[in-house]
Amino acid sequence: MIELRNLTRHYGEVTAVNDVSLTVQTGQIAVLVGTSGSGKTTLLRLINRLVQPSSGQVLIDGADTASLPVHHLRRRIGYAIQGDGLFPHRTVARNIATVPRLLGWPKSRIDARIDELLALFQLEPAAFRDRMPHQLSGGQAQRVGVARALAAKPDLLLMDEPFGALDSVIRAKAQSDLRDIQRQLGTTIILVTHDIQEAVQLGDRIAVMDRGRVLQYDSPAQILTQPATPFVRDLIGPTERAFRLLSLTGIGPITMPGEAHGTPIARDATLRDALAECLWSGRDALPVQGGGIVTLDALRANAAQDRQ
Numbered sequence: 001m002i003e004l005r006n007l008t009r010h011y012g013e014v015t016a017v018n019d020v021s022l023t024v025q026t027g028q029i030a031v032l033v034g035t036s037g038s039g040k041t042t043l044l045r046l047i048n049r050l051v052q053p054s055s056g057q058v059l060i061d062g063a064d065t066a067s068l069p070v071h072h073l074r075r076r077i078g079y080a081i082q083g084d085g086l087f088p089h090r091t092v093a094r095n096i097a098t099v100p101r102l103l104g105w106p107k108s109r110i111d112a113r114i115d116e117l118l119a120l121f122q123l124e125p126a127a128f129r130d131r132m133p134h135q136l137s138g139g140q141a142q143r144v145g146v147a148r149a150l151a152a153k154p155d156l157l158l159m160d161e162p163f164g165a166l167d168s169v170i171r172a173k174a175q176s177d178l179r180d181i182q183r184q185l186g187t188t189i190i191l192v193t194h195d196i197q198e199a200v201q202l203g204d205r206i207a208v209m210d211r212g213r214v215l216q217y218d219s220p221a222q223i224l225t226q227p228a229t230p231f232v233r234d235l236i237g238p239t240e241r242a243f244r245l246l247s248l249t250g251i252g253p254i255t256m257p258g259e260a261h262g263t264p265i266a267r268d269a270t271l272r273d274a275l276a277e278c279l280w281s282g283r284d285a286l287p288v289q290g291g292g293i294v295t296l297d298a299l300r301a302n303a304a305q306d307r308q
């Protein structure tokens, strides 16, 4: 569990982070969103002490990080940044091995970990181990960057706009890969993004920041349906919120017995997918793969219920 207690950081006249307190449970993803200059990156860097707090504390599993040597802390906390940050003159394998080597892991353990992570990120180890970063696509380099951050099995992974440089197709894939990998490894993640949809899709909790303060720290559904301030409401986009909310729920709960025509929708589709398919194909009901149907009426009733 990560606890931030009254964290503040001043830069001269500017208060980049202003009295922030929040808790991230082990194995959860917390996403920091907010306008440019709201303090997201500074808050992230206060956690691994790339930036020193003016006041306040960071506790990991109850231990104040101020009492830990900085190098020890950085090895327990993975850090992945936009544009991957790979060392350009080191192979993929050497990049991933950076922290395990610092920790003095035996070579056999490091080699096994490199292959395990490459396979996890769907990069064939034999083909990618010895490549140089310039021989990777942007999406592949990004995955290697995240693999490197995870190499020494950190308690916590900090990610600063990790998918910012990717196109929307690769970005969606990288997001769902991250979710899967996070579930498999149980890593606690704190992630900064500008993209509200990314926050809604990835976050167990979302912290909305403005001028150094956290205005609301809640589940995506709470943020969407009960924005704490007009700023939060505007940031999540009043015209988009209905669709964002639909994207949080699978079709399972509204699937009912019945028959419908046309191409079936996947059983793990979201309510948003189902609505889009109804609108696109001009159907009032969709068959669901494996049996049952989803109707436009049920989608509408569900959306009305979520708003209450």
Ligand SMILES: Nc1ncnc2c1ncn2[C@@H]1O[C@H](COP(=O)(O)OP(=O)(O)OP(=O)(O)O)[C@@H](O)[C@H]1O
Residues within 6 Å of the ligand: 011, 014, 015, 016, 034, 035, 036, 037, 038, 039, 040, 041, 042, 043
């Ligand atoms: N090293 C620094 N020296 C002086 N001011 C700084 C420094 N780092 C950040 N700031 C200021 O602190 C505030 C918060 O910056 P920060 O980078 O944390 O915001 P951000 O929300 O991550 O922004 P962005 O989304 O644009 O990356 C800004 O006003 C910024 O100018």
